[in-house]
Amino acid sequence: MNYTSNLEKVLKTKGFAVTAEIGPPKGCDAEKIKAKADFLINCADAFNITDNQTGVVRLSSIGGSVILLDMGLEPIMQMACRDRNRIALQSDVLGACAVGVRNILFVTGDHQCFGNHPNARGVFDLDSIQLIKVVKDMRDHGVFQSGDEIKFGRPNVFIGGAANPFADPLSFRVDRLEKKIFAGVDFIQTQSVFNLERFNCWMDEVRSRGLDKKVFILAGVTPLKSLKMCERMKFHVPGVDIPNVIYNRMKNTSDPKKEGFDISLELIKEIKKIKGVSGVHITALFWENIIPSLVSKAGLL
């Protein structure tokens, strides 16, 4: 059997994968990515390189992905619709594929007003669902969005997407996942799970529609490093749902790092039991060095 990527192989043969996020630096120092990646080398099956996340300018996801490839690691290159029109997006898919990127995850992207260039013009020529379909058509049918033929090499990529089980309205959240699957997504990474109850509701609906059989779902996990970070995420980051139980635990502890770590461990344990979940996606913002002990304690290695 030929697999597009190692991630696909792990998902299809082992049934459970671990991915971890590496945020590129605000600058062109490749060592920053290499140092993070060195640390995480045996912790995950593939590594997300984010694309100017929250609208803050950073080293590009395509550049970051090449750095990982040079180290022998497998990137999941992220691409957002915010900064490029369909011409640039398709061109970058081809370019990334040519240099060896095999997983690309497509998102619409956070609005530019949250970033460090709030005066920028947002592009949003395509939304994530449209982009996923465009890339599927490029890969499987050899055509660009315009219908023009791809002459010299179709991009063979494992197509990823995001899902937020916690945003409103709930029922439509599963509809949107269904649309993404219909558009051609192969795997999904969810928004970080803190609210297990809500995540379970979403997964119940996902399973009842048989969607877990059609797409690999990796549940997001984010270890909370401090009360400040918890508060920022709870109150200021769009789409994040941190229930009060967790907020209070972070508030009342004398050792927030340990508490945040323990919460993540517990969440991973619970997530592993949920039928239809094919892995975890760990995002440890500015706390990447916690990932090795997290995956080893959680028995994910």
Added chain:
Amino acid sequence: MIVTKQKDLESIICLIQKDPVFIVGCSQCATLCKTGGEDEIKKMVSILKVKNINVTGWVLLDPACHLLNDKRILKSYKDKIKKAKKVLVLACGNGVQTVAEIIDNAEVIPGLDTLFLGEIKSVKEFEKRCNLCGECIQYLFDGLCPISRCPKNMLNGPCGGSKNGKCEVSKDLDCIWEIIINKLDKKKKLFLLKRIVEPKDWSKSLVMKR
């Protein structure tokens, strides 16, 4: 209606630079949103007088975006315009250009910022409703427009930032997708949103003449 907002006074005065000025308003949109009607023109005249700026005259065009009409009306104000070095236009961006097309002795300056094509919700409340995209696709969304009302132009459902009916970009903005979903849900037509809306044909927005 084209919704406008007056630029802040300081920047208007900075643009006038103490030169004698003639003021132009508009009887339609700018009158309706109280930025360039007779009342606002008169108010501007008195403010500028206090600032020791010579106002040589004023006129309310009907409407400012009508080239032939403007030519005819402005002709009768020829002398007053001649005395001015600046013409302050209290109309939308179109009004400014139509006036600038006619007047050649003075510098034409915009007094308003043109915000959007929108709805009058109440006397002082206006909301964006259209981006003039060239091909109206509201039939897909039961008479609602995500092109103009969703800051991310989402055409296939809400982004992950929608919460409690509000848009991630601002708590003052209703998430248009929540509105679309609720409306179709009530009509038991939510299934309509399951089809994938294809990328928009933006070439339609390039039409420059009709």
